[in-house]
Amino acid sequence: MQSDKKSDCAICTQSLCGVALIAIFLEICYYYVYIMKGTMPLKSQFLKGMSHGIPIALGYLSVSFGFGILAVKSGLSIMAAVIISAANLTSAGQAAGVTIIAAGGAYIEMALTQLTINLRYALMALSLSQKLDKSFTPGKRLIASYGITDEIFAVAYSQPGKLSPTYMYGMILISFLGWTIGTFLGAAAGQLLPKALTDAMGILLYGMFIAIIIPPSRKSKNVLTVVVIAAVISILFKYLLPSVSSGFAVIISAAAASLIGAALFPVDDEEEKA
């Protein structure tokens, strides 16, 4: 008993040290690149993509830590949790998927849930497909499409000019590392952390979403209007139509708000792109 506790403690401490070290390392990389950016242009598109992906990877490291905790709590092994993260690279979809696995849900339920929760990626992929440079062959599109997430989309889409395959690969690779390593550490150590801490970590992902939404809303009243409409419809679904699954509610809210936005404030080319 005594030795069990000791080894638990050791795993916990080691994992936490691991997270801290990786976080510090990435932080240093980030500021290094940030400082160097002004003095010399990053020649390699791959490195540029990686440097732009570092904040995403840091965020993922902490968010996927939460997913690791959730997966192990739902009865999955550490390896299964890591494989799910590596194969999916999506937060909300994975969380819902683990819940279905834990409940022994039907395969069709799994497929439909992933379809509704992740359908937003189809819209993002479509937006992003308009920004690809000429060297993006179909084969390269097949590879890069694996890495279209909310954050990668947001960062890539906000870049001026066209996107190259190597730039996308760099950003996807570092985000992938953050996501899978965080899952592993969370699955290995999460159960040993105090509940107050894991609860507080539940807000990380949403905090990141807020950081993506607010600056363009501040710049453009039109974006702000669309964001507010989407939020209001989403709230109405939650409290007036709770039977609608959250995945469907998000899709309907977002599509309605964007349709209203497109009808009321059509975007002129290259303007509005925040």
Next chain:
Amino acid sequence: MSLVIYIIIMAGVTYLIRMIPFTLFRREIKSRFFKSFLCYIPYAVLSAMTIPAIFYCTGNFYTAAAGTAAAVVLAYFGFPLIVVALAASGTALLTGLIF
């Protein structure tokens, strides 16, 4: 019900959702309305995903609201993603000590 099949379905559906529009859509979209729609959709999706879910994500409304407020203020002043996210989490943790 096999875990392997669950994971294959999850990953397969998620990949196809991303891959089909990204790979098959090669022409420039001309419609101004559709372009505007695509321009707004990411912000609308993130907004609908965040609100009201963010107020339930810590299991305590007060800590979540405090974390949200911290995130909104820092995001307004343009801090990087990771700073905003960690500040939200830290604020939720600290207010959790009170409520």
